[in-house]
Amino acid sequence: MPFVSPSLPLVTTAAATIAALAAAWGVFRARGSTAMPAAWWSVAACLALALEGLARLSGMLDDRSSLACGRLVVAALAVCPAMSLLGAKRPQHGVWQLIVASLAIVVSMPALSAALIRPGSMPDVHIIGRSFLAILAVVGWMNFVGTRQGLAATLLSGGMIGILWPFMPGVASDAALPQDSLDAVAAGCVAAGAILACLPRAADPTPGAGRFVRLIDRPFLALRDTLGAAWTLRIAERFDGVAATRGWPCRLSFRGIEVGGDPADAGWQRDALRAFKALMRRFVSDAWLARHGWEEEA
Numbered sequence: 377m378p379f380v381s382p383s384l385p386l387v388t389t390a391a392a393t394i395a396a397l398a399a400a401w402g403v404f405r406a407r408g409s410t411a412m413p414a415a416w417w418s419v420a421a422c423l424a425l426a427l428e429g430l431a432r433l434s435g436m437l438d439d440r441s442s443l444a445c446g447r448l449v450v451a452a453l454a455v456c457p458a459m460s461l462l463g464a465k466r467p468q469h470g471v472w473q474l475i476v477a478s479l480a481i482v483v484s485m486p487a488l489s490a491a492l493i494r495p496g497s498m499p500d501v502h503i504i505g506r507s508f509l510a511i512l513a514v515v516g517w518m519n520f521v522g523t524r525q526g527l528a529a530t531l532l533s534g535g536m537i538g539i540l541w542p543f544m545p546g547v548a549s550d551a552a553l554p555q556d557s558l559d560a561v562a563a564g565c566v567a568a569g570a571i572l573a574c575l576p577r578a579a580d581p582t583p584g585a586g587r588f589v590r591l592i593d594r595p596f597l598a599l600r601d602t603l604g605a606a607w608t609l610r611i612a613e614r615f616d617g618v619a620a621t622r623g624w625p626c627r628l629s630f631r632g633i634e635v636g637g638d639p640a641d642a643g644w645q646r647d648a649l650r651a652f653k654a655l656m657r658r659f660v661s662d663a664w665l666a667r668h669g670w671e672e673e674a
Contacts, residue, residue: 384556389429391563396422398570405574408664410464411602413473417456422570424450425539425563440553441496444542445487447553448499451540452483455509458516464603466658483509498550506545513537519604522630524597531569538562586635588645592652593632594669599659605630611655618651628652 399418406415428437428446437443456476463472486499513536520529537544539562542552600608612628619626624644625636656665
C-alpha cells in the first residue's frame with residue numbers, strides 16, 4: 377500500500393524531530409527536578425515518531441499491519457511522560473520509572489505479538505488498553521491546563537490524541553490508518569506545544585510583592601509549570617496544614633502565597649520558609665531552587 381503523498385510523512389518527521397529537540401532542551405531546563413525522567417520520556421516518544429516517519433518514507437512500513445505496529449509503539453511511549461509525572465516525588469521517583477517502562481512494554485505487547493507471532497495481522501488492542509491511552513492523554517492535559525503552560529499543554533495533548541487516534545476507544549485501527557494528513561497536523565501541534573513549553577516565563581510573577589512572597593512564589597510557580605497541578609496542590613495542602621497548626625498568618629494556594637498579619641514579623645516567616653523549602657526538596661534540588669529565585673540566607 378504505497379503512500380500517495382510522501383510530503384506529508386516528511387512533514388510529520390520534521391515536526392517530530394523539532395519536538396524531540398525542544399524536549400531535549402526541556403531536559404536541560406528541568407535539571408535538578410524530578411521532572412527530568414518525564415522530559416526524557418518525551419524525547420523518546422518524539423524520536424520514535426520521527427523514526428516511524430523515516431521508516432514510512434523508506435518504504436519499510438508499507439502496509440497497514442506494520443504501520444499499526446509502529447504506531448502502537450509510538451503510542452506506548454507518548455503516554456509515558458504523563459505517567460512519569462504521577463510518581464515524581466522523592467525518593468520513589470527513580471523506581472517509579474520501572475513502572476513507567478513496564479507500562480510502555482505492556483501497551484506495546486499487541487504490536488510485538490502481531491509482528492512476531494501473527495505477521496501481517498493488525499495488533500489487537502483491548503478496549504481497556506485503548507481507554508487507558510485516552511485517560512492518560514486527558515490526565516496530562518488536566519495537570520497543566522490551569523498553569524502558565526496551559527496553551528502548550530493543550531497543543532501537546534491535542535497533537536498526542538491525533539497521533540494516538542487509531543487506538544482510541546471505538547476507532548477501527550485498520551480503517552484509520554494511514555492518516556497522513558492528521559499525523560502532519562498532530563505532529564505540528566506537538567512541535568508547537570513543545571517549543572512553547574520551553575519559552576522562558578516572567579522571573580517575578582508578583583511584581584511589587586514583599587521579599588517573603590517573592591521567595592516562595594518564584595520557585596512554587598516555577599514548580600507548578602514543571603510538574604503540573606497535582607503535586608503543587610499537594611505541597612500547598614501540606615504547607616497550609618503546618619501553617620494552621622503553628623498559627624502562621626499565611627496560606628499557600630494554587631496561585632501562590634497569601635500573607636496576612638504584620639509583614640515586618642520575621643519570626644514566623646523564617647519558620648515558614650524553612651517548612652516550604654523542606655517540602656520543595658521532595659521534588660527539586662538546592663541548585664534548582666537557586667535558579668528560581670531562592671536565597672539561602674533567607
